[in-house]
Amino acid sequence: MAVTIYDVAKRAGVGIGTVSRALNDRPNINTETKNRILSIAKELNYTPHSVAQSLASRKTHTIAAIVPFFFNYFFVGLLRNIQYGLSAQGYSLLLYSLDRVEDKQLLFEKALSERKCDAILVLSLQVGQEYAEKFRRTRIPVMLIDNHNPLLDSISIANERAAEAATRHLIKLGHKHIGLINGDYHSFPAQSRMQGFVKAMREENLPIDPAFVIHCDAQIGEDGFNEQAGYSSMQQLLAQDKHPTALFVASDVQALGAMRAAKENGLKIPHDIALIGFDDIDFAKYMGLSTMRQPVELMAELAVDRLVKRLQNKTKGLFQVELNAELIVRETCGCKRGFQAQFE
Amino acid sequence: MAVTIYDVAKRAGVGIGTVSRALNDRPNINTETKNRILSIAKELNYTPHSVAQSLASRKTHTIAAIVPFFFNYFFVGLLRNIQYGLSAQGYSLLLYSLDRVEDKQLLFEKALSERKCDAILVLSLQVGQEYAEKFRRTRIPVMLIDNHNPLLDSISIANERAAEAATRHLIKLGHKHIGLINGDYHSFPAQSRMQGFVKAMREENLPIDPAFVIHCDAQIGEDGFNEQAGYSSMQQLLAQDKHPTALFVASDVQALGAMRAAKENGLKIPHDIALIGFDDIDFAKYMGLSTMRQPVELMAELAVDRLVKRLQNKTKGLFQVELNAELIVRETCGCKRGFQAQFE
């Protein structure tokens, strides 16, 4: 049996209350006794039993992240930074992932009912009205990342502005026939990115050819933001008798898929088709993919920071931030002179 | 305040013991009372408080995974499958990740002392003698994946055999000058992969040019299995006045880096240098990278299954499995006729 505060108390000749006070750095304790207790605890190799602490204090010091694992590596970068921030603040990360979007309700329910966590981090998932209200009612702090809900804290990207910037960049390079490969249009980011695209085209008086705008139909359980979807969309685009000279693609993994399809069709990027992706996943750099970078570190940092503050009641009111994506110019947009396509 | 078994008991006019029996499907209870309790519980929207359950039963139904996040996407695939298996078995996944290998002891210690988990899953990390013994002593089930220790359960890949197979494939294609880009030689997989490479070359009476064998020096906190390391290794290789005609690379991300370097040097793959990687991460498929596939799904399934069985005391004795990697022939090894290099 492991050593408990009772053992420490007995050895120190004090009550368990005093031990608890010493261990938790609480006031109303003599410095001497405190030090004595601390050294005895160390000597006995005492470590607190966090489950017992949780039950008594009603705090688990654990935060659950609900993540659609899909096939978008954007989440990996986010998660890494979230984990990093959480552990720095003394919190553990409980990971709930789903393979099919339909399962999200189940996980919301689970996180809520099991009470293994103090707060919930929801990545890139749409939270319906029902659960938004439920979260509010249970008073559990919830933070949405890469999504938005009027009732909940959120950190998202100014998707519309970013899409607009990407599109404008292509326009500035002289393209007149610009297409869009989007994710599943039911998703929040997909809609905003579409709007940004449309806005840029409209304001520059460029016609939008409906045949050049493709929304990846979400397969069962997916969201269209994956390599395969990008590949098929590009194939679909190229199967037509005319194709755009430039494309804004709503995610890097899709863009990678699109590049693969382009290559198979003998098209050179950016010569035949220029490309801008979205996210700036690790591989974008390696592939020379121009893209709109999401500030993953910052998003994670803000999310963790805010959630922890909220748990400490150090903040009130809705926290809704919109960050800007940044255009990262690499090869696929074609504005670097003398560049030879990564893909043949 | 949430509803507890006391509420259910009162409403049903029974003791809490009976409620517990009903809820947990235990014997010695009248079917009628049981059903009555169950329906009352449902009506009251009762959900068990897992923290209280844990404290009383000394079971958390949570498993911790200690993961070096590095930059190797191999872990992502593993984690996804692990999470999937665990949740199917009613377990939660606590994620401990480290950014620097040096931190692993800290996390071992943390997982052990906090007692938030029933078992520990260690991914791709070397467990020293000290902790192996400590794990045994505390009797906490531990499963190593992608590594090995005589005292602990493990699931690993027959690295030597796999490396040998990859090398032999290159030899069979007629290559005489074959090089190796390895991970940090201090790591277990790197050593075995080196041995397999050497074995194949020896047995086929091919000389090994020391200049063609590169071990990625692990940067602080890393393990050499990353894109950047692969890139530099290739640069280093190509800076010499002669270079191999084929390469076995110890991981796909490194191979991707190597391909990037090759392209920058104007070398065509597989024409000038043939390549075989290791892991079969998602991107390998997209890049046409030939590779030794690790059976990630199977590894995860076995690991979870075994760990859960162990927690239920349904198994004893050491469980040490070695699985075989499978050669996935794509374009970079050059054995598909008429293939034109993905990279220029």
Add this chain to the structure above:
DNA sequence: GTGAAAGCGCTAACAT
């Protein structure tokens, strides 16, 4: 078959 009672290891309120 069921109820009462004793923990699980801690925190926190309340005495002293």
Add this chain to the structure above:
DNA sequence: ATGTTAGCGCTTTCAC
């Protein structure tokens, strides 16, 4: 400043 006590919400004896 310190000890005592009552929970936290459950599981698990142990009587009946």
